[in-house]
Amino acid sequence: MKILYRSLTLFSIILLTGTLVIISCEKLDLKKFVSVRTLIPEDIEDHSVKGVGFIDDLGDENITDHGFFYAKHSNPTQSDSVVSLGKPLVTGKFTALIDGLDKDSKYFIRAFISDGEKFWYNEEILFSTSGTVFLPVVQTAPVTEITPTSAKTGGEVTADGGAPVTFRGICFGTEAEPDTSTNLIVAGSGNGEFMALLNGLKTDSVYFVRAYAINSKGIAYGNEVSFIAGQTVNVPVVVTTAISEITSINAASGGTVLSDGGSPVTSRGVCWSQMPEPTVNDLKTSDGSGSGEFSSTITNLVPGTSYFLRAYATNVKGTSYGETKSFTTGGNSPNGDWLHYDNGTNYDGIGLNSGGSFDVAIRFEPSQLADYEGWSIVRIRFFPKGAFTDYAVEGFTGQDPDPAAPVFYHEVMNPEIDEWNEVILENPHPINVNTDLWVGYYCIGQPVGEYPAGVDTGPSTPYYSDLIFAGGQWNSMAAIGLNLNWNIRVFIESIDGETKEISLPVKKAPQPEAKPGQKLSPDQIISKSNVNNIQPTQ
Numbered sequence: 001m002k003i004l005y006r007s008l009t010l011f012s013i014i015l016l017t018g019t020l021v022i023i024s025c026e027k028l029d030l031k032k033f034v035s036v037r038t039l040i041p042e043d044i045e046d047h048s049v050k051g052v053g054f055i056d057d058l059g060d061e062n063i064t065d066h067g068f069f070y071a072k073h074s075n076p077t078q079s080d081s082v083v084s085l086g087k088p089l090v091t092g093k094f095t096a097l098i099d100g101l102d103k104d105s106k107y108f109i110r111a112f113i114s115d116g117e118k119f120w121y122n123e124e125i126l127f128s129t130s131g132t133v134f135l136p137v138v139q140t141a142p143v144t145e146i147t148p149t150s151a152k153t154g155g156e157v158t159a160d161g162g163a164p165v166t167f168r169g170i171c172f173g174t175e176a177e178p179d180t181s182t183n184l185i186v187a188g189s190g191n192g193e194f195m196a197l198l199n200g201l202k203t204d205s206v207y208f209v210r211a212y213a214i215n216s217k218g219i220a221y222g223n224e225v226s227f228i229a230g231q232t233v234n235v236p237v238v239v240t241t242a243i244s245e246i247t248s249i250n251a252a253s254g255g256t257v258l259s260d261g262g263s264p265v266t267s268r269g270v271c272w273s274q275m276p277e278p279t280v281n282d283l284k285t286s287d288g289s290g291s292g293e294f295s296s297t298i299t300n301l302v303p304g305t306s307y308f309l310r311a312y313a314t315n316v317k318g319t320s321y322g323e324t325k326s327f328t329t330g331g332n333s334p335n336g337d338w339l340h341y342d343n344g345t346n347y348d349g350i351g352l353n354s355g356g357s358f359d360v361a362i363r364f365e366p367s368q369l370a371d372y373e374g375w376s377i378v379r380i381r382f383f384p385k386g387a388f389t390d391y392a393v394e395g396f397t398g399q400d401p402d403p404a405a406p407v408f409y410h411e412v413m414n415p416e417i418d419e420w421n422e423v424i425l426e427n428p429h430p431i432n433v434n435t436d437l438w439v440g441y442y443c444i445g446q447p448v449g450e451y452p453a454g455v456d457t458g459p460s461t462p463y464y465s466d467l468i469f470a471g472g473q474w475n476s477m478a479a480i481g482l483n484l485n486w487n488i489r490v491f492i493e494s495i496d497g498e499t500k501e502i503s504l505p506v507k508k509a510p511q512p513e514a515k516p517g518q519k520l521s522p523d524q525i526i527s528k529s530n531v532n533n534i535q536p537t538q
Helices: 366-372
Strands: 035-038 048-057 065-071 081-084 092-099 106-114 119-121 125-128 137-140 151-159 167-173 183-186 192-198 206-215 218-221 225-228 237-240 251-259 267-273 292-298 306-315 318-321 325-328 338-340 348-352 356-364 376-382 390-397 408-412 421-430 437-446 453-455 467-470 473-476 488-493 526-528
Touching: 035 106, 035 119, 048 065, 048 106, 065 092, 137 206, 137 218, 151 167, 151 206, 167 192, 183 192, 237 306, 237 318, 251 267, 251 306, 267 292, 348 356, 348 437, 356 390, 356 488, 376 390, 376 437, 408 421, 437 488
Parallel strands: none
Antiparallel strands: 035 048, 048 092, 065 081, 065 106, 106 119, 106 125, 137 151, 151 192, 167 183, 167 206, 206 218, 206 225, 237 251, 251 292, 267 306, 306 318, 306 325, 338 488, 348 453, 348 526, 356 437, 356 467, 376 421, 376 488, 390 408, 390 437, 467 473
């Protein structure tokens, strides 16, 4: 499935901390045990948001309604926009979808409860409507320095999801899956590593810990880690499995956790590097938890390269490693052995006049692939030129493939612009010599005035080297007078690790005539980024 994503706006959000404050729009004799909180909003989009509230206690009031107030100004009340959810049946968390919001706008929201005359509510939270933003990605660090009443832990925010991480830290408690409504430690903002000290623990009690990170989309949690306050533990004992199934880009290994050291093994796998004694800070697999044997698949390796590998296992005490083993991948270097039509140089970029999303591809017929039965696609190179466009490499089969149904699809995060980018497929794709093969990439959310798809100087092989899906169908750039090839290259490998270059189709298919009725619609016509200086080759 194709996913369009692009963060267009920076967002801000306020996390409520400290003592609960109960506010009313008029002077009321409030009972102290009536309590409602506004939590961080979730699923923030261009025109909608999910409000989140939490009722701690309804007291002995005859509560008849609950919901949310929201407005573009501070301190919204019942006089502003209201989402009413009716009489609450239980205490705890409640949510409501709020739509009809203005894009790229700041709003204030707060949860309320009411008896029909009086209103109780907490402090407000500020959020901004967002465009497409994802939750952050955060990992929980192992717990260390455990004493009878304290412990040290932390985490790392590895991705902000497209909006700044405004708060991050640790939540912990004596029940599984602690969240920000339990014990909470704030440890700054932004991406990167952070640490936190847990104090006031009860000796011999089991605690559960999760890192968290908050952006305008909501709250993300890391993996859960558990420990026992005051318990003495050691690091696990793990051994490395022999390396097998070595190809030019893949290998297999694993390990056995012989002892958990007195605390459950929370993560295990293998790590590898081109330098001796790799660690979990290098490339690694994650192969479950607990003691016993596990298997690991190592992918995205470089052909003809030597590596060092060892198993690892982590518990609350820390990470231990098995013995280091070395191996060398098969095949040749990645600087050749490519299937392509272009001449290897970039000449210009192509885009859509009105902006939007489109696919580009090169195509090979069965007659061109007959000598490559049993081979697979393992890597793809392409030349992106749009800094504000997102990309995903993809493949299709058949004479007129559906762009919504690729046989492989791989999003490319933060590509280098105006450079060749190489993407290694997680699972090599076998070549079917009985049907057409299309390989290319998806330009996602191209803004007006950007030209993200790289091309060479030509001449093209129409309907083979220059295919584009825009205006609802596949077309050749030659059909609108552009005699250029896409900068797309495909690295292939045989089942026994052999690699080979197909610099042009081995058996070049005849060039078809331009097909009637295949012109792009006016609002989707392809544009060159340097219209005044570059003319199509005749």
